Amino acid sequence: MSSSSEYPQAxxxxxxxxxxxxxxxxRTAERLTLALLDWPExxxxxxxxxLARLRTDVRTCEVCxxxxxxxxxxxxxxxxxxxxAICVVEEATQIxxxxxxxxxxxxxxxxxxxxxxLAGTGPEELNLDALRQRIAEGQxxxxxxxxxxxxxxxxTAAFLADELGGHGLNISRIASGIPVGADLSYADxxxxxxxxxxxxxxx
Amino acid sequence: MSSSSEYPQAxxxxxxxxxxxxxxxxRTAERLTLALLDWPExxxxxxxxxLARLRTDVRTCEVCxxxxxxxxxxxxxxxxxxxxAICVVEEATQIxxxxxxxxxxxxxxxxxxxxxxLAGTGPEELNLDALRQRIAEGQxxxxxxxxxxxxxxxxTAAFLADELGGHGLNISRIASGIPVGADLSYADxxxxxxxxxxxxxxx
Numbered sequence: 001m002s003s004s005s006e007y008p009q010a011x012x013x014x015x016x017x018x019x020x021x022x023x024x025x026x027r028t029a030e031r032l033t034l035a036l037l038d039w040p041e042x043x044x045x046x047x048x049x050x051l052a053r054l055r056t057d058v059r060t061c062e063v064c065x066x067x068x069x070x071x072x073x074x075x076x077x078x079x080x081x082x083x084x085a086i087c088v089v090e091e092a093t094q095i096x097x098x099x100x101x102x103x104x105x106x107x108x109x110x111x112x113x114x115x116x117x118l119a120g121t122g123p124e125e126l127n128l129d130a131l132r133q134r135i136a137e138g139q140x141x142x143x144x145x146x147x148x149x150x151x152x153x154x155x156t157a158a159f160l161a162d163e164l165g166g167h168g169l170n171i172s173r174i175a176s177g178i179p180v181g182a183d184l185s186y187a188d189x190x191x192x193x194x195x196x197x198x199x200x201x202x203x
Numbered sequence: 204m205s206s207s208s209e210y211p212q213a214x215x216x217x218x219x220x221x222x223x224x225x226x227x228x229x230r231t232a233e234r235l236t237l238a239l240l241d242w243p244e245x246x247x248x249x250x251x252x253x254l255a256r257l258r259t260d261v262r263t264c265e266v267c268x269x270x271x272x273x274x275x276x277x278x279x280x281x282x283x284x285x286x287x288a289i290c291v292v293e294e295a296t297q298i299x300x301x302x303x304x305x306x307x308x309x310x311x312x313x314x315x316x317x318x319x320x321l322a323g324t325g326p327e328e329l330n331l332d333a334l335r336q337r338i339a340e341g342q343x344x345x346x347x348x349x350x351x352x353x354x355x356x357x358x359t360a361a362f363l364a365d366e367l368g369g370h371g372l373n374i375s376r377i378a379s380g381i382p383v384g385a386d387l388s389y390a391d392x393x394x395x396x397x398x399x400x401x402x403x404x405x406x
Contacts, residue, residue: 006299008272010253010260017250021238027389028226034296034388035224037270041258047220048255050213055244057213067240069211093237096209 011037060092063134065110065127067092075108082106085142086134088160090114090153098146106142109134114147114156123159135167142170149176149194214240263295266337268313268330270295278302278311285309288345289337291363293317293356297387301349304395309345312337317350317359326362338370345373347402353384364405375402 007015011033018029036044050057060066061073064086068074075081075095085106089095092110111126134140145160147153161171177195178187187195210218214236221232239247253260263269264276267289271277278284278298288309292298295313314329337343348363350356364374378401387395 006302008261008270008277010257010272011270013253014250014257017246017253020242021235023231023234030299031226031388032224036254037257037261037296039223039258043220044258045255047217048251048253048257050216050220050251051239051254052248052251054213054217054240054251055242055247058211058240067211067214069213074211096233099209 063130064108065092065112065130066095066108083139085144086131086140087144087146088131089146090148090156094146104144106144111147111156114152115159116152123163126156128163132164135164135169140169142172145171145173264313266333267311268295268315268333269298269311283308286342288347289334289343290347290349291334292349292387293351293359294388297349300388300390300392300395301399304392304399306396306399307347309347314350314359317355318362319355326366329359331366335367338367338372343372345375347399348374348376348405349387349399351387360405368405374405376405377402 007030014033014036015026015029018024018032019026021029024032039047057069059068059070061068061076062071063076064073066073066075082105085104086109087098087104087106088109088111089098090111090113095108095110098104098108109127109131111128111131113121113126115121115123115126135143143160143164145157147156147160157173161173165171175198176191177198178184178191184192210233217236217239218229218232221227221235222229224232227235242250260272262271262273264271264279265274266279267276269276269278285308288307289312290301290307290309291312291314292301293314293316298311298313301307301311312330312334314331314334316324316329318324318326318329338346346363346367348360350359350363360376364376368374377398390398
């Protein structure tokens, strides 16, 4: 804070706040703040008020846990989505990435984390009861486990497969391997090991 | 806007707004917005309200044109600053860069631009009358011209030297050292110190 003393207090406070964002250093925070100061007063005021309300305006879908405008998210409201498939993700913020791929047209379920026993996150901390209930309703035939490909993500996927199997559900795990278009030279050893161990026959 | 459809409307609006900032692309705007959504509700609300008020809270110093908390900026209020020297800059946002160099202890004057005949910016568009008046008061003995090192900045400096010379003023120009064509706001402190220490007399 004290290093902001070259700026009026109101500017210094905004700079300090922006510095809290990931990947934003001191200079970038200054540059962004001065750019914001150049915005028309009305635009800036509207943007600020929008930010102030953001946590209230953005709600959690009561069905799947996705970010939503109202009680249900855009995807759960969309009757044209495949109601028989649920893709399970750790966080709601991962859903847009899958949506952008354009190759999945089912529903989602947000766990709100992953199993991390050392951090004190057990199964009761995850949004599992709602998932069990959705499966119990009988419409769902396919479960895609899209938790992370690291140790905790794999453990969470294994736990879910154990826990939710046996309902006649088709349970699958998204593939991990070398990213499409990436140079093999720069892949980490764990990814290369995974890519080789899970190689698939070409013919 | 339409490409934000994977997000609730409130989030999409914030993403679109952040994309207007310099150096912030689509992905970075998304990442920052999701990070903001993770802030505690009270922190985010306070930050938003601060932004909304920013243009009202940050004022213009009635003496020098610097950004200010009140009627006068921190520097004009500071009696320990050298009242005999005025450093002339194009924009108020360039003052912190000079302050950080730690080698200038006089006052400032913000032109609010530079001569750009092709863009229609002539001498009457610059904050010159206030500068003439400050010089006429007789306390000022040194004028440091810290306009840009590009063509318009040099032309503006030359114009100021012609216009304001002959009052027994010691007029100097900051040394080249600032990369030609670069904005003073982004220069590193060592380069700014070099530029101020090696300023050369204009006449």
